[in-house]
Structures are given as C-alpha cells and as structure tokens.
Amino acid sequence: MKKTVEEQIKVLFEKHSLPPLEVIIPILEKTGRGEEELSRQLYDTYANLAMGIKEILGLKDKNMKTLVKVWGIITSFEGIKIQPIELDDSRFSFSLADCPMLHVGKDIRLNVKSKFCDLICTSAGKALLDTVLSPHRGTLTWDKALIKGAGKCTITFESVKDR
Amino acid sequence: MSYLKNSLLLFSILLVAVGVAFILAWLYTAEFTSYADMKTVLTTTTAVFGTLLGIITAGLMFTQGKFSELSSELSEKSPDYLANVLSLEKIQSIETHLLALRKAFTQLAATTTVTEERNLYERIAAKASSMFVNFAVLANLKLKQQGLPDTGLLVSEMDSNLYKVYEKERKNIKKEWQLLNITRKIINIWEAPASFLTEKSNRGSALQADLKSSIHVLKLKESVDKSSTNIRSEVTKALSDLGDEISEISNRFHKDRIPQLLTQMEQSGTIRGKYFYLTVMFITTPLLINLLILPQLSETTANFFKPIISITSSLSVMGVTFLLLYIQKILNV
Numbered sequence: 001m002k003k004t005v006e007e008q009i010k011v012l013f014e015k016h017s018l019p020p021l022e023v024i025i026p027i028l029e030k031t032g033r034g035e036e037e038l039s040r041q042l043y044d045t046y047a048n049l050a051m052g053i054k055e056i057l058g059l060k061d062k063n064m065k066t067l068v069k070v071w072g073i074i075t076s077f078e079g080i081k082i083q084p085i086e087l088d089d090s091r092f093s094f095s096l097a098d099c100p101m102l103h104v105g106k107d108i109r110l111n112v113k114s115k116f117c118d119l120i121c122t123s124a125g126k127a128l129l130d131t132v133l134s135p136h137r138g139t140l141t142w143d144k145a146l147i148k149g150a151g152k153c154t155i156t157f158e159s160v161k162d163r
Numbered sequence: 164m165s166y167l168k169n170s171l172l173l174f175s176i177l178l179v180a181v182g183v184a185f186i187l188a189w190l191y192t193a194e195f196t197s198y199a200d201m202k203t204v205l206t207t208t209t210a211v212f213g214t215l216l217g218i219i220t221a222g223l224m225f226t227q228g229k230f231s232e233l234s235s236e237l238s239e240k241s242p243d244y245l246a247n248v249l250s251l252e253k254i255q256s257i258e259t260h261l262l263a264l265r266k267a268f269t270q271l272a273a274t275t276t277v278t279e280e281r282n283l284y285e286r287i288a289a290k291a292s293s294m295f296v297n298f299a300v301l302a303n304l305k306l307k308q309q310g311l312p313d314t315g316l317l318v319s320e321m322d323s324n325l326y327k328v329y330e331k332e333r334k335n336i337k338k339e340w341q342l343l344n345i346t347r348k349i350i351n352i353w354e355a356p357a358s359f360l361t362e363k364s365n366r367g368s369a370l371q372a373d374l375k376s377s378i379h380v381l382k383l384k385e386s387v388d389k390s391s392t393n394i395r396s397e398v399t400k401a402l403s404d405l406g407d408e409i410s411e412i413s414n415r416f417h418k419d420r421i422p423q424l425l426t427q428m429e430q431s432g433t434i435r436g437k438y439f440y441l442t443v444m445f446i447t448t449p450l451l452i453n454l455l456i457l458p459q460l461s462e463t464t465a466n467f468f469k470p471i472i473s474i475t476s477s478l479s480v481m482g483v484t485f486l487l488l489y490i491q492k493i494l495n496v
Contacts, residue, residue, distance in 0.1 A: 014371075017375040017379075019379040019380075019383070020376035020379060020380065023279045023282075023376060023380055024383055026277050026279045026280070027280055027380065027383065030276075030277055031384075031387050033387045034383045034387045036386070037382065037383045037386035038383060105279060
C-alpha cells in the first residue's frame with residue numbers, strides 16, 4: 001500500500017533526526033571543541049530534510065515559495081510556530097516565539113548561547129538555501145532577540161539578485 | 164499500591180457519606196409529622212429508586228456486554244500474536260540488544276560529568292530496562308503457551324527492583340489478551356507519536372528518539388577523542404535492528420486496531436468504576452430498607468420507623484449525588 005504524504009514525511013523525519021542541542025551545547029561548552037562536527041550534523045540534517053520534502057512534494061522550482069513550503073513543513077513537524085511577516089519573490093521574513101536555544105540549560109552564559117545561535121542559524125540556513133535555491137543564491141539573517149529575553153525573534157531569508 | 168489507595172478513597176467517601184446522612188437525618192427527623200406524610204415519602208422514594216436501580220442495571224448490562232465483546236475480540240487476536248508476531252527468536256534477539264544497551268548506557272552515565280548528557284544516558288538505560296522486563300514477561304507467557312520450562316536466563320539479568328516489576332507485571336496478566344497491553348507498553352516506550360502541529364514538548368521522548376540523540380552526541384564526542392567510536396557503532400546497529408523488529412510488531416498492532424480496542428476496554432472499565440458502586444450501594448440500601456419497612460408501616464409503628472425513614476431518605480440523597488457524579492464520569496469518557 002502506498003504511503004500518504006504525511007506518512008512519507010514522518011519517515012523522513014524519523015530517518016534524519018536533529019541533534020539534541022540541549023544536551024550537545026553543555027558538552028561543547030565544557031570541552032571547547034567539536035563545533036565543526038555540530039555544524040556538519042546540522043547542515044546534513046537540514047539539507048537531507050529539505051531534499052526529502054522537495055522530493056515527496058514534487059517541488060522543483062528554485063524560488064522563495066518553495067523555500068517557504070519546505071521551511072513551513074520543517075517547523076510544523078518540529079512543533080515550532082512561525083508568524084509570517086513578509087513574503088515576496090526575493091524575501092521571506094517571519095517571527096518565532098520559540099527556538100531550540102531557549103531549551104538549552106539556564107546556566108549557560110549568554111555569550112555561549114549567542115555563539116551557538118549563530119552556529120545553528122548559519123548551518124541550518126545554509127543547508128536550506130543551498131538545497132532549495134542553489135548554493136550562494138541566498139542569505140539568512142537573524143536578530144537573536146529570543147535569547148536576549150525578547151518575546152519574538154525575527155528571521156529573514158533573502159535571495160541574491162542576478163547581476 | 165494504587166488498589167490500596169482506591170480502596171482507602173472509597174472507604175473514606177463511604178464513611179463521610181454515611182456520617183452526613185446521619186447528621187441530616189438527625190436534623191430533619193422532626194419534619195415528618197404524620198403517618199400519611201411518611202407513607203407518601205416512603206412510597207415515592209421506593210418507586211423512584213427502584214426505577215433508578217433498574218436503569219443503572221440495564222446500563223451495566225450494556226457495558227458488560229460491550230466489555231465481553233471487546234474481550235473476546237482481543238482474546239481471538241492474542242494467540243496469533245504470541246504464536247507468530249512475537250516469535251521466541253525475535254524476543255531473544257530484542258532482549259540481547261536491550262541488555263547490551265542497558266549495560267553500555269549505565270556505564271556511560273557513570274563516567275560523564277555533564278548533567279544533560281548523564282540524564283540522557285540514564286533515561287535510555289531506564290527505558291531499555293523497562294522494555295527488557297516487558298519482553299521477559301512476554302517470553303514467559305510464550306514459554307508457558309508452548310509448554311516449555313522457563314530457563315530463568317532473562318530473570319538472572321534483572322536486579323531486585325526490575326525483578327519486582329517483572330513479577331508484578333507477570334502476575335497482573337490474568338487473561339491472555341492482556342499480553343496485548345504489555346505489547347502496547349513496549350511500543351509506547353519505543354516510539355513516541357509524531358505528527359504535524361504537535362508541540363514537541365508534548366510528544367514525550369521515546370527510546371528510539373533518545374538513541375538517535377545519543378548517536379549525535381557520541382559522534383560529536385568522537386570528533387573530540389576517538390574513545391566513543393565502538394560504542395557508537397554498537398548503538399547504531401542496535402537501533403537499526405530494534406527498529407526493524409519493533410516496527411514489524413507495531414505495524415501489525417496498528418493494522419489490527421489493537422490500540423483502539425484497548426482504549427475502549429479501558430473506557431468500559433471506567434464506567435464500572437467507584438462511582439458506579441457508590442451509586443448502586445446508596446440506592447440499593449435505602450431501597451431494601453424501605454421495602455422491608457413498607458409492609459410494617461402503620462399509624463402505631465410510624466413513630467418507631469420515623470428515624471429510620473429519615474436516615475434512608477438522606478442515604479437516598481447521597482445515592483443521587485453519586486449518580487450525578489457517575490453520569491459526569493461517563494460523559495467525560
């Protein structure tokens with residue numbers, strides 16, 4: 001019997017699980033090494049998820065709308081609610097009230113959280129942009145407001161215009 | 164333990180209810196002034212409570228019917244599970260992996276100093292132990308079914324706490340279909356329900372997910388020092404083998420709608436819960452007393468029966484209260 005789209009995506013997420021940041025960050029803080037490996041794990045997981053979702057849904061266009069669909073599915077499955085702010089052909093901006101960094105131990109210092117926030121967003125963003133748009137075709141910016149104590153964080157995907 | 168708690172609660176409710184009934188009776192004894200009033204009260208309450216008891220009995224018979232139907236449906240399915248789905252070889256292979264995981268993660272937890280990492284390893288060891296015990300119960304049933312002696316090999320791997328849990332689980336199985344309950348427990352420990360729009364924190368962490376997390380952690384530690392290379396490959400192999408074996412059981416379990424059938428059984432159990440018994444008791448007792456008094460009641464005996472009628476009327480009020488609670492409980496199922 002053929003699996004439904006939801007079942008196929010469920011299998012995909014079971015196959016490519018995200019690293020447990022709440023466990024890994026305290027270890028990395030203690031050892032002071034291993035950031036490259038975390039970065040690699042995050043990149044591979046998000047790239048595999050994005051590729052799998054594109055394949056399951058038959059998304060072939062390399063544009064912002066595809067990126068929004070792929071990202072929407074990843075966040076829904078991860079239980080993270082996003083609030084879209086702006087969407088056009090070259091830009092997708094949204095806010096979120098929860099992120100994995102918020103679940104990292106309270107005794108982790110803000111500068112450490114900030115460093116890993118950059119690492120996570122850079123790796124995950126690069127994986128998504130590389131897989132959905134093509135390498136070097138987009139950028140991701142984030143304001144780290146959540147870890148600084150604000151209620152919401154704003155994240156923006158932007159495609160690079162052709163020269 | 165929970166049985167003892169339930170019995171204590173039931174006994175306390177009964178005691179309070181009887182106490183309140185006596186106080187109310189003492190306060191309102193004076194309200195019955197004449198023989199005619201008493202006769203009316205007695206006849207009316209007897210008729211009302213007779214009817215209520217009839218309705219409750221009919222409801223119970225319906226629930227009992229449903230319970231028996233579900234029980235026989237599950238009983239029909241369970242021998243096949245024990246004979247084919249849960250083969251002895253499969254159980255032994257799973258148990259070997261679980262035992263290895265328990266040992267490995269207990270050792271890892273003892274050597275790590277990072278709290279979050281230790282918590283993850285301890286959680287894995289605890290869940291592997293729990294699954295190990297449940298599979299040991301299934302193995303015991305399986306051996307019994309085949310008329311083979313239990314070698315005690317699995318039991319010998321348990322510490323005293325695990326053995327207590329094992330014995331409790333084993334003794335709790337009174338009917339063959341209850342092995343499906345054990346299977347459900349195993350599946351729930353292994354795989355957490357995952358679906359869209361479910362809060363991650365509400366999903367709970369399953370052993371499968373925790374093992375995947377541990378692989379990420381071990382891989383990361385491997386990049387720092389090579390000490391965890393062997394253990395990571397062992398965990399990866401165990402995860403893959405266990406995943407294949409348990410997903411086979413789980414697929415069949417869901418295909419046969421066993422989780423739904425077990426949930427319906429639990430709901431039927433709730434309907435036969437404590438409020439049902441309290442309702443029956445507080446309606447039957449005054450009804451029987453009334454039926455005994457009614458033929459004896461006359462103008463000469465009225466004064467003698469007055470306090471008793473007051474008490475039975477108050478007990479009836481308790482009966483109605485419990486009936487309302489019982490109905491509320493059913494509506495919440």
